[in-house]
Amino acid sequence: MKKIKVGIVGLGRLGRQHAENLAFRIPNAELLAICSVVKEEVEQVQKEWGIKYGYINYDEMLENKELDAIFISSPSGYHCEQIIKALEAGFHVFSEKPLGLYLDEAKKAAEVVNKYKDKQVFMLGFMRRYDASYAYAKKKMEEGAIGDPVLIRCYGLDPSSAMKGFLKFAKNSYSGGLFLDMAIHDLDLARWYMGSEAEKVWAIGGAYQYPEFKELNDAETGSAMVKFKNGTMGIFVAGRNCAHGYHVETEIICTKGTLRVATVPEKNMVTVFDETGARRECSQGFLERFEQAYLAETQEFINCIVENRQPSVTVEDGVLSTALGYACKESFETGELVTVK
Structure with a gap:
């Protein structure tokens, strides 16, 4: 079997x-080179994992002709x-969002x-599309099981x-x-679920417990309301100060029913009974919650190279999601209703 x-x-x-996924969990991939501006990270991973090449300069890694693909997980x-x-x-090329x-x-x-799309594979890391629950919800919608989407809440x-x-x-x-x-x-x-691009955005937020966010011109917790071009609606809440853990939840209200993904952000199927009562523990981070999705998207990237095809997530998804995200940011900063460009 050829290894990428x-x-x-x-x-x-x-x-x-x-x-780790590339080095140990993807059978048809070989992690041949690593690169980081932190020299100690490179040396540690090279030694512990037996990686052949280590770089602190990205351009130097690109000169390595033994490589087939570059995986980008650097700051945005x-x-x-x-x-x-x-x-x-x-x-x-695979790039994180x-x-x-x-x-x-x-x-x-x-x-x-x-x-370069006729010769080279490009994939963007929207890993939730590769999460089993989110993929199942999309399948139910495509089957028409709950009618047409009206509103999404995230x-x-x-x-x-x-x-x-x-x-x-x-x-x-930054x-x-x-x-x-x-x-x-x-x-x-x-965008994926509603089948439409955003038209107008209004976003608000603030620094409620950590004033450092105001200094960064950012929100500790923020929300946005979006009108899509097909008339559907979106409500989005994002925050960095969740006491009970990592909470990612999605609800899609349709004309014949509703889908909810991860209403309770459960760590697993275990219920703990102790002096505090009965409780379900929550995931404590994105790596824990989406471990299998990260693995699945990486395997898909390698498969696309081997099979000479492009992934379903396109670069246009990246552009249009950036446009919507930037419009939310602009609305938050100005307090105005923003038309998505």
């Missing part, structure tokens, strides 16, 4: 998960530049992706326990803010 040789850039929380602000460089160097932090750079990246809440780490990251690396960094997954799902 991959180099990954970015070894943070998510990058490390992707690297580097995505577009790194995508373009990797494609122009002749590699297949978002495609870009600004619409102009996302459009430029899309032009390059489309230039919660995306990060655990309070991650706050210290996030603020440290945000002060040193993430794009709450709507582009966090809510982008829900905005993509809404």
Whole structure:
């Protein structure tokens, strides 16, 4: 069996998960190279996992002709530049979301992706589409089981326990803010489920417990209401201060019924009985909740290369989700109703 040789850039929380999947869980992939600006990370992973090549310079990794594909899991602000460089160097490319932090750079990246799409695979990391529950909900909708969609409601809440780490990251690396960094997954799902692009957005939010968010011109917790071009509606809540854990929930109200995904963000099927009563424990992070989805999307990327086909998630999904996320950000910052460009 031919193995696709991959180099990954970015070894943070998510990058490390992707690297482990490529190195140990994808039979037809080989993690041949790793890259991080943190030299100690590269040296540690190389030694512990036996990775052949280690780099602290991305451009140097792109000179490695043994590689077939580049996996981008670096901070969001580097995505577009790194995508373009990797494609122009002749590699297949997977990039984590978002495609870009600004619409102009996302459009430029899309032009390059489309230039090479006949020869190279490009995939964007909207992993929720590969989660079994979300995929099942989409299947039920396509079957017409609950009629036509009317409204989608999405919660995306990060655990309070991650706050210290996030603020440290945000002060040193621009993430794009709450709507582009966090809510982008829900905005993509809404486009996917509702079968339409956004038309108008109104977003609000604030810094309620952590004033540092105001200093960052960002929201600790925010919400947005979206009108889609086909007349359907979306309500989105995103936050970084969820006391009970990692809470991602989606509800789709249709003309003949309703679908809900993860109404209670349960860790597993276990009920704990102790002195506090009966309780169901909650997931404590995105890596735990979407572990199988990350694996499935990575396997799909490798399969696309082997089978010489493009994935169902397109670069246009990245551009249009960025446009919607940026409109939410603009509305939050100005307090005005924004027409999505």
